Amino acid sequence: MDVTPLEVAVVGFLLGGVFFTFVTAVGVIRLPDVYARAHTASQTDTLGAGLTLIAVALVLGLETTTVKTVLLVAFIFVTNPTAAHAIARAAHEEDIEPWREDR
């Protein structure tokens, strides 16, 4: 079976994306409060989706669709922190005290 370097790279990026998405799932379950969970939620969007979309772009090659894939990453990078901030800010306005390990 022939495996091209491109395929290796694509599988590598996909595995990376899956790994960080998995870490996020674990994080959302394990972390103690809303603020801490918002941290890990941004991981899926940045590296999880980012690495996966890089793999997609590699498969597509040089095409218009590739440009759109890159734009997709760019928009995720703008919207993700905005959403995370909105959640954290809402929590703060509701006077939710951050969890601490010493209390």
Next chain:
Amino acid sequence: MVVPVGESVTLRQTVTYAVREALSGAGEPVVHFVAPVAWHDIGDVAAGVREETETLLDRVAVWAREDGDDDLVVETTVIGADTYLFGPDDYARVIANYADDGIERVVVDPQYSPGGNVPILRPMEAALTERGLAVEEAPVDRPTRRGRLLRRGGALQFATLFGISFLFYQLLGGFAGTGFDVATGAVSATLVAAMLHRITFTDRLHLPTLGRQLVRLVAYVPYLLYEIVVSNLRVAYVILHPSLPIEPRMVETECAVWGGMPLTLLANSITLTPGTLTVRVHGRRMMVHTLTPAAREGLFDGALERAVRFVFYGRPALAVATPRERDDARIVEGDDGADDADSGETVVTGPAGGDA
């Protein structure tokens, strides 16, 4: 009386009115023209704007002498240079501070817009009144426009926004270059530019500066990606560690960046890197939730802040003390939450590590 001035179409008439009022009033005729600073003392944006402001004040002084007689005393001053002017209250504060020694009256140019596109004239007037000053708007011919969000739209803003929208449209169409794409792109871009060119750019638009900032932004992206990867790995380690070694703390830091776009970029970059999460932004004070001591140290070392300064203000702005050295970063020790609940204030103690 004191008259806050800035570039506006009715400035000339306002000067005339202020001078006439000063001469007709009792006592010594003195008019103070003050220009709140619209620049920040860093990088390549500052010098030009500072010069413009000083030229403006000179021009105002000449006009006032034209309108007045020999008794008239004209003072021109730039105010607020030592503080960051952000909201209407900040402007009101510096004007009121200036007026502190015996001035009771403020004449405002109804077209004056200290906040650029941000409508803060009315709230500023209210804040001045609250501070015990008599505020009045100069009666000028040109009626005050009501749509306060719509300001300073110009051909340059329109053309820039049109260009960006058109290029984006062609990009999505893969630069096919067909007549259909060009025509529909032009129509869409015209619609977008017509509707939004007055509210898209809040600062005065200076294309060379904008271009330099874009280039530096491109240089910033790989650095941000590097930071994201590193902190992602750190947080992944913490999450997968059996004992979950986290020490979450709320942290407050006073950022050394100014204005909407730089603050947005910095706050978003902080949130994008796992381990730090921007919770609130008041002016340039940010409240950041940090997950681990390492993430906290990174924030206190201000690497991202320095990078954002580089993007907007250029290379000279790289030379800045870290938030820790400036004493601008501290851990917020929430007390039991009872009394800080309503005021929104938080109890702040000691430097990093000083547990209550």
